[in-house]
Amino acid sequence: MTSSESHASTDGPIAGEMVRHGTGVNSNRAFPTESYPSSLDPFVLFEQFYIDPTKGFPMHPHRGFEIVSYMIAGGMEHEDSLGVANTAYENDAMRITTGSGIRHSEFPADGQACTGLQLWVNLPQAEKDADPDYVDASADSLPTEEQDGATVTTVIGGDSPISLHTPMEYLDVAVADTWTWSVPEGWSGFLYGVTGSGTVDGHSFTEGDVLPITDARSVALQNDESLRVVAVSGRPHGEPIRQRGPYVL
Structure with missing residues (x-):
């Protein structure tokens, strides 16, 4: 592919x-x-x-x-x-x-x-x-903190002990009420539903769903039932991605 x-x-x-x-x-x-x-x-x-x-x-x-x-x-x-x-x-x-x-x-x-x-x-x-x-x-x-409307664990970024060659952030988020996530200028990212259900910018969002984001923006998440998501963003390389099975050329 x-x-x-x-x-x-x-x-x-x-x-x-x-x-x-x-x-x-x-x-x-x-x-x-x-x-x-x-x-x-x-x-x-x-x-x-x-x-x-x-x-x-x-x-x-x-x-x-x-x-x-x-x-x-x-x-x-x-x-x-x-x-x-x-x-x-x-x-x-x-x-x-x-x-x-x-x-x-x-x-x-x-x-x-x-x-x-x-x-x-x-x-x-x-x-x-x-x-x-x-x-x-x-x-x-892995650092965990209470934010407005959510409990957020930083898997990558901030004070996490894990870093990559690519500047990026990886958050594990238990949404308690309403939580807002922002993708920085020039970065891309995605939300993935781990468990539970809720809404993302008013759209239904549940386990196994994904919201790809290719421009800087803020996204509002609303919990309905035990909504847990991961929010991942990173700085693009601007280079073609060529995957050949277990290799990326």
């Missing part, structure tokens, strides 16, 4: 698309999908994965981008060619810089199913051959 730097257009939230990976893992993909058939520079793809106890991803290669995995429920065991072995549980995060090349595996921990969110972030062409790297952060190391 090749994704260009152009963006599909959407007036409001769209539903994610179920994808079944070759190893038997199911995901709800936010983009690219038939409804939104492009990447969202600097973001290559985003999906929520559901791994049954007997499924997973055996050791496989990646290069040319960075991976952020954020656990929603259960645990996921990670091992890689750098010699790292780590298990991430609910609200723990992992970042892999695949750079010039890395191999890793992902399996559910403790014989139990798990679910989480995975984001692929493009590396600029000048940094495609960066040294591969790995870092993780436990839930209690």
Whole structure:
């Protein structure tokens, strides 16, 4: 699949698309999908994965981008060619810089199913051959604060211990009432519904929905029933995104 730097257009939230990976893992993909058939520079793809106890991803290669995995429920065991072995549980995060090349595996921990969110972030062409790297952060190391209308955990950005080669922000937001999210000038981003339901700028928004944003704007979220979202934004590279399976060229 090749994704260009152009963006599909959407007036409001769209539903994610179920994808079944070759190893038997199911995901709800936010983009690219038939409804939104492009990447969202600097973001290559985003999906929520559901791994049954007997499924997973055996050791496989990646290069040319960075991976952020954020656990929603259960645990996921990670091992890689750098010699790292780590298990991430609910609200723990992992970042892999695949750079010039890395191999890793992902399996559910403790014989139990798990679910989480995975984001692929493009590396600029000048940094495609960066040294591969790995870092993780436990839930209690990610800063959490009460804002007007929401509880916000910063997974990436601000005082988070995780950073990427791309300037970006990744927020986990439990909306209690009404909360406003702003995308900075020159950045792009998206909202993804993790659980519950509510509205986004007056549009119905529920689990598995995504709202892509390609210009600076503020978005008003209203909680109806336990609305939890992730709000992700980043500075585009302005370069074509060329995905070839596990590689981003």
